[in-house]
Amino acid sequence: MSKKISSRAEDYSQWYNDLVIRGGLADYSPVRGCMVIKPYGYAIWENMKTVLDKKFKDTGHVNAYFPLFIPKSFLSKEAAHVEGFAKECAVVTHYRLMNDPNGKGIVVDPDAKLEEELIVRPTSETIIWHTYKNWITSYRDLPLLINQWANVVRWEMRTRLFLRTAEFLWQEGHTAHSTSQEAIAEAETMLDVYADFVEKWLAIPVLRGVKTPNERFAGAVETYCIEALMQDGKALQAGTSHFLGQNFAKAFEVQFMTKENKQEYVWATSWGVSTRLIGALLMAHSDDEGLVLPPKVAPLQVVIIPIFKNAEELNAVFDRVSSLMKTLKAQDISVKLNDDDQTRPGFKYAQYELEGVPVRIAIGPRDLVSGTAEVARRDTKEKQIVQIDDLETFVPALLDEIQANMFQKALKFREENTRRADTYEEFKRLLDEQPGFILAHYDGSPETEDKIKEDTKATIRCIPLNNPLEDGVCILTGKPSTQRVVFARAY
């Protein structure tokens, strides 16, 4: 607590880890690549879940739950899917342990070997489409609009807290439709749901676009995505929504009877966001003092710190603010009075700054005499003196202002860090000297994309939706191009 966290300028990567660990959001675990999400971090995830779940239900979806394990053979049924997903997975091979016959501890019982290995789901398309086969026979069974909140495991070699962990929490929507158009509309609707959530709740502006074939989800016909820019100029994919065509329906033989009495394969989408969003939230807004949380997802929105020397002074503050606290709570604003008498106010200030609590109110004996309080906002660190009687209207308005300001600040940052490059030299120089989104022409071929990635580690983050057409030439090959796409180095 006493030691400051690393600064962004000093060591961006360490700064991020300090935010997560010292901010009390997560902890390393004894299992390689897996983390413990601590109560404060989990509370942010719960707030995200609550909002997203309501948005899913408001758009007609219901929740369900599918098994954690997937039979190994399922993964190879969809040709592209197996290439993209079947490799780095946790594999269950046995179902029993036994006492070590040679001494201490326990060992795997060699007799309890599974006939077919089970894979811990890296994503659930395969088991869900296997199941949908039994649920869908007629157009009357469609659309099927199902979401699942679950844990998934991908055995990543290089992991980072929240951003890339072997196990992570997410939601995955899996929908089935009778027409291609309806499925595409669904994939687009869910992209909009994600974009709206990330912009209005997390206060992070996003680009909406589609991926190039190289970056597409394994098994998708089109992958829609939202891309955000972090403070170090690297991009972060914040959510994806896939139009799967009939690929999974064909792989799992899911047909339906149309109104015209014909058998047709079902059209599909899938879409997901994960605890990775917490990583995005941290990197988009936080500063060298610690977290800066947007009020709409902050577990604690307002903290009141009484300045007191004895119980009498504490009680005086408490009496003065108790109706304020009640009024704020009635408006669903979370507020807490920190009456710890073992810790100095300055220490508390630093702690709440580190934890990113949006509004801090300090009230001492002299404030009570003058009827005022000192209100500090976390985003700009400005302080002002406010009449205590005005706080019940001032605080909700300030929370709204902070939310709006955080978005505007992040938007300004993105605008300032979105540049155009017309030559490969300029492109490479920008990546190294002023990293951010780079709008550039390319010739549309996977080979060019691969070569640029190999040279520069930059990838095409997306082709923005409603992208303006513009004649130009590919920065690498000089071949003609009709639009700029968005490049960046990415998380």
Add this chain to the structure above:
Amino acid sequence: MSKKISSRAEDYSQWYNDLVIRGGLADYSPVRGCMVIKPYGYAIWENMKTVLDKKFKDTGHVNAYFPLFIPKSFLSKEAAHVEGFAKECAVVTHYRLMNDPNGKGIVVDPDAKLEEELIVRPTSETIIWHTYKNWITSYRDLPLLINQWANVVRWEMRTRLFLRTAEFLWQEGHTAHSTSQEAIAEAETMLDVYADFVEKWLAIPVLRGVKTPNERFAGAVETYCIEALMQDGKALQAGTSHFLGQNFAKAFEVQFMTKENKQEYVWATSWGVSTRLIGALLMAHSDDEGLVLPPKVAPLQVVIIPIFKNAEELNAVFDRVSSLMKTLKAQDISVKLNDDDQTRPGFKYAQYELEGVPVRIAIGPRDLVSGTAEVARRDTKEKQIVQIDDLETFVPALLDEIQANMFQKALKFREENTRRADTYEEFKRLLDEQPGFILAHYDGSPETEDKIKEDTKATIRCIPLNNPLEDGVCILTGKPSTQRVVFARAY
């Protein structure tokens, strides 16, 4: 839909499966012992979660998330725990798949073998107490009151939908305290939370008690439980709360500095309920027509079925009930109007009966003339004619009455099926002829309990809290006993 489900008298076990499958609650999966929880079943679980989560938070708990995987060696650190849990587990041995060098499909990459196998958590005491070691140093860090909503896996040989599945969903609370008394109070508080939830929301009366050492959780000093009686006279353990003493703190070396500056081991509890509660809910209340759901957890509480021959008649009903629907929704009552014109009303009635929707309202053209509706309640199947204008007060009151009636009915059933046995012959005869709870004396020895279980398959479900003392003799050995305990065959 057209075929009736099996009756309880005919085949109780098939009746239960029919409820689950035909009621649309869950489905079998291709993974042995794992089920798919369908949207209707999951909606019940969501309702349960919402209520429980609020109760946990109201009693001071916060949520967090710990890894799915547990290093194998952790399981053997607590001696009793390993005996109870380390055996039937899913074991992850590899982390990569590869294309089969001999042809099609994919195989486990033999080079990707884990140094130490990982166990898919059957419960999380070990990994959580390993983590708590880093979080607890002083009495100021206590109590630590954490809950986790998660999936767990126990490789059960004989599985039944909801009641016993290899993977299931649950919550597990894990708390740390500075004194034994405080931990015991916590375990008892959570038992009360569970009992209150099961009785007031699920409408199932429960016995509160403690387990005998034979039936205790592996690693616990005391296991508190709530036990419910199903319609076939078998008991079902609906929730447990464990006082773990210092067993896990000692196994994982978790000590804290007391106010008096001494190092002491931390005191622990853990407590959990699972999707098994859905099984209890089904078996406690349902009948030969299908599910009977208590209004407080029913995904749909009220369904309105318009009787109509054309769009005009449908619209007339819709216009008449739209303000009613709005009023009910404003009171958080879920209500739906089924305007499907492809299905006859009688078919809809049967379907909603199968699904256990508490209140059904039918309104046709003649009803509109008379200003009345036919209201049918699912629990008693009684119908009555009610003025449409009265429905907005009648329906909420009826839902409350159904909730209360279902509890009373289940309580009466339990009272009628709780008997005393004073001899072993009587005990055995009751188990076969009139199964239910049997109150009997036993001599308190694990051997007697084992012998009775071996002879009769009945176990001691609990020693009720505040059990009246009564001198008697053990039904098996004739040795003296000071209290009756509750025996039953159990799920």
